[in-house]
Amino acid sequence: xxxxxxxxxxxxxxxxxxxxxxxxxxxDALPGNAAQMLMGADASPDAVxxxxxxxxxxxxxxxxxxxxxxxLLIGDLGNSYVYGTPVAGLIAERLVLTIPLxxxxxxxxxxxxxxxxxxxxANHNKLGDVGxxxxxxxxxxxxxxxxxxxxxxxxxxxLQWLSAGGFAGWEDGVWPGVKSLLLPAxxxxxxxxxxxxxxxxxxxxxxxxxxxVRTARAKGLGKREVxxxxxxxxxxxxxxxxxxxxxxxxxxxxxxxxxxFYLPGLGRLIFQSIANRDLIVVRNCVMLxxxxxxxxxxxxxxxxxxxxxxxxxHDL
Amino acid sequence: xxxxxxxxxxEVSNLGxxxxxxxxxxxxVRGVSFALKRGETLGLVGESGCGKSVTAxxxxxxxxxxxxxxxxxxxDGNELAGLPDADYxxxxxxRISMIFQEPMxxxxxxxxxxxxxAEPLRRHKKYSAGQAxxxxxxxxxxxxxxxxxxxxxxxxxxxxxGQRQRITIAMALACEPDLLIxxxxxxxxxxxxxxxxxxxxxxxxxxxxxxMILISHDLGVIAENVQRMMVMYGGTVVESGPTDEVFxxxxxxxxxxxxxxxxxxxxxxxxxxxxxxxxxxxLADLPAGCTFSERCPLVxxxxxxxxxxxxxxxxxxxxxxxxTDVSMAETVGALSA
Numbered sequence: 001x002x003x004x005x006x007x008x009x010x011x012x013x014x015x016x017x018x019x020x021x022x023x024x025x026x027x028d029a030l031p032g033n034a035a036q037m038l039m040g041a042d043a044s045p046d047a048v049x050x051x052x053x054x055x056x057x058x059x060x061x062x063x064x065x066x067x068x069x070x071x072l073l074i075g076d077l078g079n080s081y082v083y084g085t086p087v088a089g090l091i092a093e094r095l096v097l098t099i100p101l102x103x104x105x106x107x108x109x110x111x112x113x114x115x116x117x118x119x120x121x122a123n124h125n126k127l128g129d130v131g132x133x134x135x136x137x138x139x140x141x142x143x144x145x146x147x148x149x150x151x152x153x154x155x156x157x158x159l160q161w162l163s164a165g166g167f168a169g170w171e172d173g174v175w176p177g178v179k180s181l182l183l184p185a186x187x188x189x190x191x192x193x194x195x196x197x198x199x200x201x202x203x204x205x206x207x208x209x210x211x212x213v214r215t216a217r218a219k220g221l222g223k224r225e226v227x228x229x230x231x232x233x234x235x236x237x238x239x240x241x242x243x244x245x246x247x248x249x250x251x252x253x254x255x256x257x258x259x260x261f262y263l264p265g266l267g268r269l270i271f272q273s274i275a276n277r278d279l280i281v282v283r284n285c286v287m288l289x290x291x292x293x294x295x296x297x298x299x300x301x302x303x304x305x306x307x308x309x310x311x312x313x314h315d316l
Numbered sequence: 317x318x319x320x321x322x323x324x325x326x327e328v329s330n331l332g333x334x335x336x337x338x339x340x341x342x343x344x345v346r347g348v349s350f351a352l353k354r355g356e357t358l359g360l361v362g363e364s365g366c367g368k369s370v371t372a373x374x375x376x377x378x379x380x381x382x383x384x385x386x387x388x389x390x391x392d393g394n395e396l397a398g399l400p401d402a403d404y405x406x407x408x409x410x411r412i413s414m415i416f417q418e419p420m421x422x423x424x425x426x427x428x429x430x431x432x433x434a435e436p437l438r439r440h441k442k443y444s445a446g447q448a449x450x451x452x453x454x455x456x457x458x459x460x461x462x463x464x465x466x467x468x469x470x471x472x473x474x475x476x477x478g479q480r481q482r483i484t485i486a487m488a489l490a491c492e493p494d495l496l497i498x499x500x501x502x503x504x505x506x507x508x509x510x511x512x513x514x515x516x517x518x519x520x521x522x523x524x525x526x527x528m529i530l531i532s533h534d535l536g537v538i539a540e541n542v543q544r545m546m547v548m549y550g551g552t553v554v555e556s557g558p559t560d561e562v563f564x565x566x567x568x569x570x571x572x573x574x575x576x577x578x579x580x581x582x583x584x585x586x587x588x589x590x591x592x593x594x595x596x597x598x599l600a601d602l603p604a605g606c607t608f609s610e611r612c613p614l615v616x617x618x619x620x621x622x623x624x625x626x627x628x629x630x631x632x633x634x635x636x637x638x639x640t641d642v643s644m645a646e647t648v649g650a651l652s653a
Contacts, residue, residue, distance in 0.1 A: 219409035
């Protein structure tokens with residue numbers, strides 16, 4: 001087990017190094033000088049050059065990369081070109097919103113998808129199966145920003161149960177914060193849940209065809225008991241794989257959804273920083289997202305080994 | 317008790333099973349009847365697709381929901397056909413157990429073998445976890461799994477095919493069933509292991525006074541392990557009787573063909589195996605009349621008109637053929653060929 005985790009950790013580190021290189025090089029290759037952007041088109045070339053030097057942008061590429069990585073390791077991400085404040089602080093402020101949003105959205109996704117997937121597989125080819133599967137087809141086809149607007153029209157404008165946007169913060173307790181994240185979380189979750197439900201259904205159906213399901217039935221277990229005690233654990237492997245991939249999708253989705261709902265989260269920070277050419281913020285935010293995705297997939301890999309006793313032997 | 321012992325344990329009469337296949341509805345089993353007393357053993361033999369496994373699954377009540385079962389299956393006089401699944405669950409693994417063909421896939425890879433063997437005990441006998449575990453170790457020991465006390469917490473992938481089949485046997489026997497159905501229990505195993513597993517099953521059947529239905533396509537396995545046998549073809553029983561009697565005087569051209577087609581020891585190198593010409597008919601479009609008529613060397617027009625009746629050719633020995641006068645006369649020649 002520890003060998004397995006160790007090997008996975010090494011892969012994780014290698015992935016992060018690769019990601020940091022790509023992020024750094026791509027952002028560096030972008031046209032547009034940050035110093036020029038900050039000072040405006042009318043600024044004198046001397047002043048622009050002075051600011052470029054002050055920001056350290058005149059250093060060679062390799063030096064700047066290593067400085068950044070060193071900063072990442074000691075937790076010093078530098079200062080925002082635009083706000084002049086530490087990037088770490090900016091990000092931390094935003095994560096207070098984005099992490100709860102991602103967790104809520106993932107929780108809604110998993111709850112919806114597993115119940116729909118298991119229900120439809122257990123009622124294969126019956127009316128309930130066909131009905132729920134048609135709904136997931138619609139779910140997959142929905143663009144999440146458009147669905148978000150529909151939700152706003154219904155719950156904020158018409159019913160006035162929830163606000164149309166903005167974030168209440170956590171100062172007044174948990175509920176106001178959760179309430180303001182509810183619509184964004186649901187709009188992010190619906191498409192993902194539709195996909196995951198279909199994956200769950202086909203994974204469960206596939207396991208239901210296995211010989212050991214027949215063996216379990218021959219022992220006298222009812223269909224429902226076989227489903228819970230023998231089928232689900234076997235079906236979880238493909239479901240978890242997709243869940244790991246969806247987490248990345250979900251983080252990308254927050255960039256759009258936070259803009260639709262005027263939420264001061266990480267996604268909105270990235271969006272604004274790109275518009276402002278605040279590349280130091282963009283670079284660190286993207287690195288953070290990449291790290292989160294890689295860590296989630298690492299956790300999924302470890303969970304595989306916990307669920308499936310065969311994986312330790314094959315040392316995947 | 318005396319009355320009970322004279323009554324058949326399981327009595328199947330005029331069993332029919334209709335399955336929905338991709339090629340349309342198919343009558344997988346037609347007019348199968350037999351009775352089995354406590355301690356008796358019966359063999360079902362035939363090619364794949366002849367309906368022997370479907371017959372077994374209908375006894376277990378494990379046919380797909382879309383299957384239509386007609387006729388009657390009685391266990392100790394109680395009708396099983398049409399029994400609700402919840403009631404059937406109380407019998408399966410308790411009074412009727414089954415061993416399957418593929419030991420490599422018949423066990424759940426995610427559960428320890430101990431838990432899988434203990435499952436029927438916990439379910440039917442309401443054993444505590446500790447009791448069930450102790451009993452599981454005893455069962456695994458009885459079926460000859462080495463070092464069961466230590467290996468009870470291992471997973472199926474840590475065992476060989478033969479060992480896994482021993483584990484499924486332990487599982488099937490956990491609740492001391494009255495009837496054991498063994499569906500090709502050794503087909504997927506190495507030849508050297510096959511004999512050991514069959515001996516084990518025979519010992520256990522003897523020791524516990526169970527009845528057994530052994531399904532195999534291997535005439536040798538049938539000859540050595542059961543008292544009575546039924547040969548199936550195209551969903552019907554074409555010949556049935558005491559095993560010795562059937563082997564001594566096989567009456568159906570299909571049985572004779574099966575016998576000729578088996579590989580023989582001592583045959584000269586390069587000798588071709590005899591085959592039965594043609595292929596097994598699709599159950600979805602069986603010929604009218606005798607199911608074997610398309611491939612039968614003795615076929616006459618009358619064979620294609622209606623399904624032949626079972627003809628009694630000896631004590632308890634029936635042959636579903638209208639040409640037994642010819643086929644039985646040729647039997648001696650057929651056997652030596």
